[in-house]
Amino acid sequence: MSTATATAPRSPAPGRPPATADRRRRFLPRVGHWFVTPYVVFLLVVFAYPLLYNLWISFHRFYFTAPGAHVPSRWVGFANYRDVFADPVVRKSFVNIGIFLVINVPLTVVLALVLAAALNAKLPFRGFFRAAFYLPYVTASVALVAVWSFLFGSDGLVDKVLGPLAPDPSWLVNSTWAMPVLAFFVTWKQLGFFVMLYLAALQNVSGELYDAASVDGADTLRTFLSVTVPGVRPATTVVTVFAIITGSNLFTEPYLLTGGGGPADASVSPVLVMYQKGIEQAHPDFAAALGVVLVVLVVALSLIARRFTEKGD
Amino acid sequence: MTASVAERPTAPRSPATAPGRPERAGLRPARLAVLLVAAVAFLFPFYYMIVGSLQKTPDSTIAGAVPHPSNTTGADYSQIDSAIHLGRSLLNSGIFTIGVLLCTLVFGLMAGYALARLRFAGRSSLLTSLILVQAVPFQLLVLPLYVLIVRDYGLGDNYLGMILPFAINSTAVFVFRQFFVQIPAEMFEQARIDGAGELTVLWRIAIPVARPAILTGVLLTFIGPWNEFLWPFLVTKDQNMEPLAVSLANFTSNLQATLVANPTGGIMAAAVILAIPAVVLFLVFQRHFTSTHIDAGVKG
Structure with missing residues (x-):
């Protein structure tokens, strides 16, 4: 900040006067600080402090209190974490998320890239297709979940179309199918966003590579695999990591679509357990520890995915 | 998140166009x-x-x-209207969303402008935080925020408590910043030489040209609170404070079905009403909402 005042009175260098007035103003301290203060306060209040507070809660025996009341919280070390790992529902929820990600992430990457590649040409109704793909992404989960439960409910349209092929019991109350249906739902809802990401990435793939492939006589599939797929690798990393983060934070879908993680916990998710244990059953310390575990896993998984997708050949 | 593409200038160009290579027949x-x-x-x-x-x-x-x-x-619409107080729910959704939009537009544009065009200590670390924050899943913050806002500050069943965690949309701030960075410096020169303060420069020069970025920011920000379920669900106990997404979800899961003749029809009717504003806003803004902006918002 002291350098700012030192440079300010300097006279304009001959030949390039326009930069100085701008620079002098920009180096003035304070103005910028004033402008970002509300946002910085927001970040501290809504992100930094709650994150630290969550960590603190996870190491204490913590009780909900009424506003203004103070109940001392006892340090309990890793006791909450031990409870989390010993809980069978928590374990089940992590297995479920594993199933979810194994279906959701590859499906998202493949479908989004195929649709983006198909869209990447001069086509009639291109704007219509883009809008259609994006529509579920901008629409509330609650509204979409409502239609999906109508579609996939017992004796719903999907069952009617499939006839004898429909699973019994029906999708959402079937312990084998509940989690895959949630994975399909989330893939469908988020796909448009990832299609647009890939579409943007495809603009950076050099046309010369396609020309070269065409000269070499490569067919469409070959070109797609050897030019398009490697060309959008950075975007694939972003898509994978985003899909992992979104998927690991599943809440609304198991809460509403499968009626609170049913049948018999077949579709519970870690965040749903956080809500049930932490808020419904008033064990915030348990939920805080579960939150920390979830984040550590998500970060680890994202780093692995990143390494995996960024690996050159 | 991908370092390789970070800081790539993302000019407000037209929607992605196809490379001009010949199309294989068929x-x-x-x-x-x-x-x-x-x-x-x-x-x-x-x-x-x-x-x-x-x-x-x-x-x-x-x-x-x-x-x-x-x-x-049309009976499903009138049934659900009386069952979940549709008007009141829409009003709550509206206040929640408009509160977030106002905070994001006022404070977010200021922050985006400062991060793009002003020098101040801590600017680059703030820019890094802006990007990191977008990767923090909201669900992780839910429990401590619930303890703080509902239990400690007593802001349950309160619009302020509902709005606070969403008040400034970081993705929107990032979109604003990316746009302001690309405005040529000469545009600001004259105003500054004439002695205009930074707030005037932002209001008179930067904001008028930033319309596409602002529209993108509005759409991005709108779909957050309008579609949000978990947070307002936790904050509200009083049915009169519930936004539409929460009313509809509670209607669905508590099966207040006995109240109406055709619960499925009623749920679909409420779902249509919940979906319409975001869908209409998206279709209207679609032209401006190019892949480039999403790209800018995500890549960091």
Whole structure:
């Protein structure tokens, strides 16, 4: 900040006067600080402090209190974490998320890239297709979940179309199918966003590579695999990591679509357990520890995915 | 998140256009076929939502997917209106969303402008935090925020408590910043030489040219609170404070079904009403909402 005042009175260098007035103003301290203060306060209040507070809660025996009341919280070390790992529902929820990600992430990457590649040409109704793909992404989960439960409910349209092929019991109350249906739902809802990401990435793939492939006589599939797929690798990393983060934070879908993680916990998710244990059953310390575990896993998984997708050949 | 593409200037260019290479014969019908199948898969549930909201009695047969005059009624809308106080829920959703939009536009534009055009200590670390924050899943913050806002500050059943965690949309701040960075410095020169303060420069010079970025920011920000379920669900106990997404979810899961003759039709009707504002806003802004902006918002 002291350098700012030192440079300010300097006279304009001959030949390039326009930069100085701008620079002098920009180096003035304070103005910028004033402008970002509300946002910085927001970040501290809504992100930094709650994150630290969550960590603190996870190491204490913590009780909900009424506003203004103070109940001392006892340090309990890793006791909450031990409870989390010993809980069978928590374990089940992590297995479920594993199933979810194994279906959701590859499906998202493949479908989004195929649709983006198909869209990447001069086509009639291109704007219509883009809008259609994006529509579920901008629409509330609650509204979409409502239609999906109508579609996939017992004796719903999907069952009617499939006839004898429909699973019994029906999708959402079937312990084998509940989690895959949630994975399909989330893939469908988020796909448009990832299609647009890939579409943007495809603009950076050099046309010369396609020309070269065409000269070499490569067919469409070959070109797609050897030019398009490697060309959008950075975007694939972003898509994978985003899909992992979104998927690991599943809440609304198991809460509403499968009626609170049913049948018999077949579709519970870690965040749903956080809500049930932490808020419904008033064990915030348990939920805080579960939150920390979830984040550590998500970060680890994202780093692995990143390494995996960024690996050159 | 990907370092390789960070800081790439993302000019407000026109929607991605196809490379001008010759198309292999026969590929075009294949493309169109793939896209058409996908469009049907994406749009059918929306169509089915509308059909279901107009049925007298729920008809999930294959024939029921086509509206039939003898089974069509507007009663589902009036039923759900009285069952979940539709007007009040819409008002709550509106206040929640407009509160977030106002905070994001006022404070977010200021922050975006400062991060793009002003020098101050800590600017680069703030820019890094801005990007990191977008990767923090909200669900992780839910428990401590619930303890703080509802239990400690007593802001349950309060619009302020509802708005606070969403008040400034970081993705929108980032979109604003990316846009302001690209405005040529000369545009600001004259105003500054004339002695205009930074607030005047922002208001008179930067904001008028930033319309596409602002529209993108509005759409991005709008769909957050309007569609949000978990947070307002935790903050509200009083039915009169529930936004529409929460009213609809509570209606669905508590099966207040006995209150109405056709619960499925009522749920579909409420779902249509919940979906319409975001869908309309998206279709209207679509032109401005190019892939470039999403790209800018995500890549960091």
